[in-house]
Amino acid sequence: MAEIYDILVVGGGPGGLAAGIYGSRARLKTAILEKGRPGGQAASTMEMENYPGFYKESTGPAIMQEFANHAEHFGTAILKGVAVDVDFTGPVKKVITRSGETHEAHCVILSPGAEPRSLNIKGEGKLRGKGVSYCATCDADFFEELDVMVVGNGDAAIEEAMYLTKFAESVTVIVIHDEGILDCNKASAEKAFKNSKIKWIWSSVLDEIKGDELVESVVIKNIKTNELTEMETNGVFFFVGTVPKTEFLAGKIELTKQGYIATNDLMETNVPGVYGVGDARDKYLRQVVTAAADGAIAAVAAEKYLAEMESFREQVLDAKTPVLLAFWAPQVEESIAAIGVLESVAEKKGGAIGLAKLDTYRNKKTSATYNVEKIPTVILFNRGEIVGRIDGAFTAADVEALIGKI
Amino acid sequence: MIELTKENFDAEVLEAEGLVFVDFWSPKCESCMALLPDVEALAANNGGKAKFCKLDTAGNRRLAIAQKVLGLPTFVFYKDGEKIASFEKDALESGGIEQVQKKLDELA
Numbered sequence: 105m106a107e108i109y110d111i112l113v114v115g116g117g118p119g120g121l122a123a124g125i126y127g128s129r130a131r132l133k134t135a136i137l138e139k140g141r142p143g144g145q146a147a148s149t150m151e152m153e154n155y156p157g158f159y160k161e162s163t164g165p166a167i168m169q170e171f172a173n174h175a176e177h178f179g180t181a182i183l184k185g186v187a188v189d190v191d192f193t194g195p196v197k198k199v200i201t202r203s204g205e206t207h208e209a210h211c212v213i214l215s216p217g218a219e220p221r222s223l224n225i226k227g228e229g230k231l232r233g234k235g236v237s238y239c240a241t242c243d244a245d246f247f248e249e250l251d252v253m254v255v256g257n258g259d260a261a262i263e264e265a266m267y268l269t270k271f272a273e274s275v276t277v278i279v280i281h282d283e284g285i286l287d288c289n290k291a292s293a294e295k296a297f298k299n300s301k302i303k304w305i306w307s308s309v310l311d312e313i314k315g316d317e318l319v320e321s322v323v324i325k326n327i328k329t330n331e332l333t334e335m336e337t338n339g340v341f342f343f344v345g346t347v348p349k350t351e352f353l354a355g356k357i358e359l360t361k362q363g364y365i366a367t368n369d370l371m372e373t374n375v376p377g378v379y380g381v382g383d384a385r386d387k388y389l390r391q392v393v394t395a396a397a398d399g400a401i402a403a404v405a406a407e408k409y410l411a412e413m414e415s416f417r418e419q420v421l422d423a424k425t426p427v428l429l430a431f432w433a434p435q436v437e438e439s440i441a442a443i444g445v446l447e448s449v450a451e452k453k454g455g456a457i458g459l460a461k462l463d464t465y466r467n468k469k470t471s472a473t474y475n476v477e478k479i480p481t482v483i484l485f486n487r488g489e490i491v492g493r494i495d496g497a498f499t500a501a502d503v504e505a506l507i508g509k510i
Numbered sequence: 511m512i513e514l515t516k517e518n519f520d521a522e523v524l525e526a527e528g529l530v531f532v533d534f535w536s537p538k539c540e541s542c543m544a545l546l547p548d549v550e551a552l553a554a555n556n557g558g559k560a561k562f563c564k565l566d567t568a569g570n571r572r573l574a575i576a577q578k579v580l581g582l583p584t585f586v587f588y589k590d591g592e593k594i595a596s597f598e599k600d601a602l603e604s605g606g607i608e609q610v611q612k613k614l615d616e617l618a
């Protein structure tokens with residue numbers, strides 16, 4: 105456990121694997137912590153035709169295997185374990201696994217993805233794995249020559265319904281909307297309407313799933329008439345969206361009300377050095393291509409952050425001489441004058457005092473770390489410790505007085 | 511671990527005395543593949559406690575359905591041919607192999 109990674113990624117779906125590729129290719133010490141096999145949700149669908157460059161006989165598991173090979177090719181370590189807790193309070197971040205291991209890193213990229221939403225319909229919980237399923241690839245085989253229901257009508261629901269027709273005798277899709285209206289993309293809708301094995305029940309929701317040891321029937325409710333109809337079936341597949349797997353992050357970073365990780369365009373969370381990517385992030389489109397893009401952005405942002413930290417450490421904290429750290433901004437005239445003052449003072453001291461300049465707006469994290477609210481501000485460091493500071497404009501005499509405190 | 515088939519399932523599981531563990535899996539099931547190393551370790555570390563078997567449901571779906579298994583992965587414990595405990599996908603993904611070890615210790 106002596107190892108401190110530059111980047112530790114939590115979750116080995118497409119988002120995490122892309123972050124691993126970019127991180128390790130930038131020669132950063134990068135590891136991915138994954139609880140199962142790499143690939144995430146994308147490895148659970150055979151029908152994947154929209155990841156750019158892959159459309160001929162491409163499948164989710166095959167594309168994800170390539171992602172994982174790619175990450176390992178550049179040196180990403182894939183570690184097995186479930187993250188159950190994190191500690192982001194110190195400069196070195198910690199991720200704790202269920203088996204009690206602690207992994208340490210300077211940056212953490214969170215990519216825990218999402219899991220299928222359950223509707224908590226009567227019978228749904230009891231009959232999981234006994235005809236109730238959330239994964240067509242996993243369970244379709246069982247339903248050869250049998251009849252199944254699909255609940256949902258988004259992209260995943262309609263594409264998985266089509267996949268199921270390769271096995272099942274019939275696939276009945278329960279749609280909450282009026283006849284002919286589906287939430288999925290047009291191409292999939294057209295294909296599905298032409299598929300003779302797919303039947304449709306419109307303006308309806310599932311009310312109950314019945315069965316002793318295995319699914320035997322379902323009760324369907326028409327939302328216009330409130331009429332209940334019982335239908336025999338052997339299986340029920342739910343594709344009604346997903347929920348982010350972020351419980352272990354509650355109270356550690358900012359999450360939205362729905363539990364998604366709040367980030368900016370650089371994938372930064374509210375904690376410096378911690379990033380959020382993929383389906384677990386609050387964003388517009390949750391797909392493999394956007395998860396991968398998020399991963400790339402986060403890894404590059406992390407690389408810049410590490411470089412900023414590194415040069416700050418070298419120039420300021422680990423410097424042999426005392427160092428004046430100036431927070432300035434080219435837009436703030438007063439601060440340009442202040443830099444002039446500091447340069448002349450430093451020059452007079454020969455090599456005895458160092459000078460480091462930080463553009464306050466470009467180094468928001470360091471500025472925030474030192475509670476810089478005025479520009480200019482100067483902080484004097486000696487052997488990594490703060491000796492004193494001046495917030496706001498100053499003269500050469502003020503700076504001399506500050507140095508006098510050493 | 512013993513590979514189960516239509517031919518040997520009755521003899522190895524239903525007519526067997528004592529504790530038998532069966533991993534219902536298929537190579538197409540990602541969670542099953544993710545769990546496989548854990549299952550193999552479980553079998554290796556607990557040799558005397560139970561007989562460890564696995565059934566690839568791909569060619570044996572009727573057999574699985576007859577055992578009321580209609581989702582993967584599923585782990586089942588049998589005692590003297592009777593099904594006495596099972597773990598389905600959700601439990602396995604959230605609770606991992608540790609709970610299966612606990613159950614095994616309890617039953618053995």
Ligand SMILES: Cc1cc2nc3c(=O)[nH]c(=O)nc-3n(C[C@H](O)[C@H](O)[C@H](O)COP(=O)(O)OP(=O)(O)OC[C@H]3O[C@@H](n4cnc5c(N)ncnc54)[C@H](O)[C@@H]3O)c2cc1C
Nearest residue numbers: 115117118119139144145146187217218382383390391392
């Ligand atoms: C049925 C279905 C069909 C789909 N079809 C398509 C499609 O055709 N095209 C497309 O572009 N997208 C498709 N998607 C969406 C796509 O799969 C997701 O957008 C994508 O996988 C998100 O990637 P991710 O890396 O954010 O998260 P995920 O893929 O969810 O991966 C997260 C990973 O993190 C791991 N993990 C989670 N929590 C922890 C923890 N605490 N510790 C350790 N590891 C953890 C998980 O095991 C998982 O491997 C589909 C999704 C589904 C469910």
